[in-house]
Amino acid sequence: MYARCTRQSLSFFLTLFMILVLALAGCATPASAPAPASPTPPPAEAPAQEAAMPASIGDVARAEDIALTPEEIEKIRGMKLRFGFNTNHRTDDFINLLIKGGEDTAAQYGIELLVSEAGFDANRQLGQIEDLVQQKVDGIFMVAVDFDAISPAIEKANEAGIPVVIVGGPPARGQVLSVMNSTxxxxxxxxxxxxxxxxxxxxxxxxxxxxxxxxxxxxxxxxxxxxxxxxxxxxxxxxxxxxxxxxxxxxxxxxxxxxxxxxxxxxxxxxxxxxxxxxxxxxxxxxxxxxxxxxxxxxxxxxxxxxxxxxxxxQATVQGKAGIDALAKAVLGQPVASEILVPTVLVTRDNYKEMWDVLYPGIxxxxxx
Missing domain, CATH: 3.40.50.2300 (Response regulator)
Known part of the structure; x- marks a missing residue:
């Protein structure tokens, strides 16, 4: 009698155990099992900054390689563009010639150029670049005080889809269209x-x-x-x-x-x-x-x-022109080299008159x- 009761009890508990296991299996999907099918969502739109950011190709160009054609200049003239031109200071001839090259080129292309300088103050420059982003300029050409400190502003320009050409070196964070350098x-x-x-x-x-x-x-x-x-x-x-x-x-x-x-x-x-x-x-x-x-x-x-x-x-005036050319190319949807190099020239007692005309054209x- 005792044995029969035990067998009946064991059978009852085994049956109950199997029912509980099956119930739990129905409430959870094993990790190895495929997830339940769901309707396919519509393709997500690309973020605005990615869609708007111009292409940058990973090579080195000379200034003459990115010069605009007459046809491209005419297209740019009809677009009524505004570019920001921000420098780290304005106390030497190089910076002033760089600005001159940019201003002369922008005037030729019918581009409004907003020029500012930071006085070697990284925080001031950060605010100036952020202000240009707020003004929704079509491009920014700049010389950084500090490539780390300027990174947040570069990232904001990226988010707004504004191409940036920077002189001297890339920022610590954020993407620039091109880096402009002398040799x-x-x-x-x-x-x-x-x-x-x-x-x-x-x-x-x-x-x-x-x-x-x-x-x-x-x-x-x-x-x-x-x-x-x-x-x-x-x-x-x-x-x-x-x-x-x-x-x-x-x-x-x-x-x-x-x-x-x-x-x-x-x-x-x-x-x-x-x-x-x-x-x-x-x-x-x-x-x-x-x-x-x-x-x-x-x-x-x-x-x-x-x-x-x-x-x-x-050759600062050459760099100034090339910076405007690169931004204009980007606005036209054309790829621009990730680095633009402009060669230096050696000036000595023997050739200074000849080199003046190279470095200070028309002055x-x-x-x-």
């Missing part, structure tokens, strides 16, 4: 090599740079140091400065600390001017070369200054004013 490494290497060879490749040399976190500035620094490394010269100072008076003080300190200093190399325009003033005030036979060929340097060549030997000049030289 910075080559320019500094060539000018610095000219200097160190002229002083015999031995002795002490100081270097004055600019502390900008940009790819093109890093390339200048590397080109300078690589040229010096080909000699037996000793770098006794390598200082970054923001302003001409700071360059003057840096050069004075180098000269005072090193009475036997033979040369100074400056990697940007105001550093060249400050270093030259310090050398002249010292009364010593110290030679100078640099990157950026500005009016003051050309005048020094014309006056026969014994200290200044060479300058590497950026009267200072010695003729």
């Amino acid at each position: 910075s490494y080559d320019g500094c290497y060539e000018s610095a090599k000219y200097l160190v060879d002229a002083v015999g490749g031995e002795g002490k040399i100081g270097v004055i740079t600019i502390p900008l976190a940009l790819k093109t500035i890093q390339e200048r620094d590397q080109g300078t140091l690589d040229a010096i490394a080909t000699t037996k010269m000793e770098v006794v100072g390598n200082q970054g400065v923001w302003r001409q008076e700071e360059a003057l003080a840096a050069a004075e300190n180098m000269i005072t600390a090193n009475p036997d200093l033979k040369a100074i190399f400056a990697t940007w325009s105001l550093a060249v001017n400050g270093a030259l003033a310090a050398i002249e005030a010292s009364g010593k036979d110290i030679k100078l070369a640099g990157y950026d060929a500005e009016k003051a340097g050309f005048q020094a060549f014309h006056d026969g200054n014994p200290h200044l030997l060479a300058l590497s000049g950026q 009267t030289p200072p010695w003729e004013e």
Whole structure:
């Protein structure tokens, strides 16, 4: 009797257990089972910024490669475009020539150009670019104070579908249509090599740079140091400065600390001017070369200054035109190279008059004013 009852109880509990298992199986889909079929949703629309962002192709172009044809210029004239042109400062000839190249080209194409400058203030520039985005400009050409700090504004331009061409190096985040650069490494290497060879490749040399976190500035620094490394010269100072008076003080300190200093190399325009003033005030036979060929340097060549030997000049007006051309190409729906390179030219005592016409087209030289 006991055994029969136990078998009946066991049968009852097994049956109950199977019913519970089947019930639970009906309430959940095993991970390995295919999901239940559902109606196919309509294809999602691409985000507005992706649809509007112009194409950028991964190669390098020259300025002449992206020049607009007469037919393209006529199309652009009929579109009544507005471009923003924002620079990190406006205190040297390069920036002013860059703006001139952009303004002249925009005027030729019937484009309204909104020009602003940040005074080396990254936060100010961030606000300026965001303002251009709010104004719904058709394109932005800019020189960044800091490629990390400007990233949020670049991302907002991306969201709005506004193409951006940037001088010097890409932002840390966000996409740009193209990066505009001079051949910075080559320019500094060539000018610095000219200097160190002229002083015999031995002795002490100081270097004055600019502390900008940009790819093109890093390339200048590397080109300078690589040229010096080909000699037996000793770098006794390598200082970054923001302003001409700071360059003057840096050069004075180098000269005072090193009475036997033979040369100074400056990697940007105001550093060249400050270093030259310090050398002249010292009364010593110290030679100078640099990157950026500005009016003051050309005048020094014309006056026969014994200290200044060479300058590497950026073709700023060419870059300004190329920036507008690239944005116009993008508006027309054409792909643009991800990098645009404009070669530098070496300016010396022997060719400064010829090089003036290359770097300052249509502008009267200072010695003729």
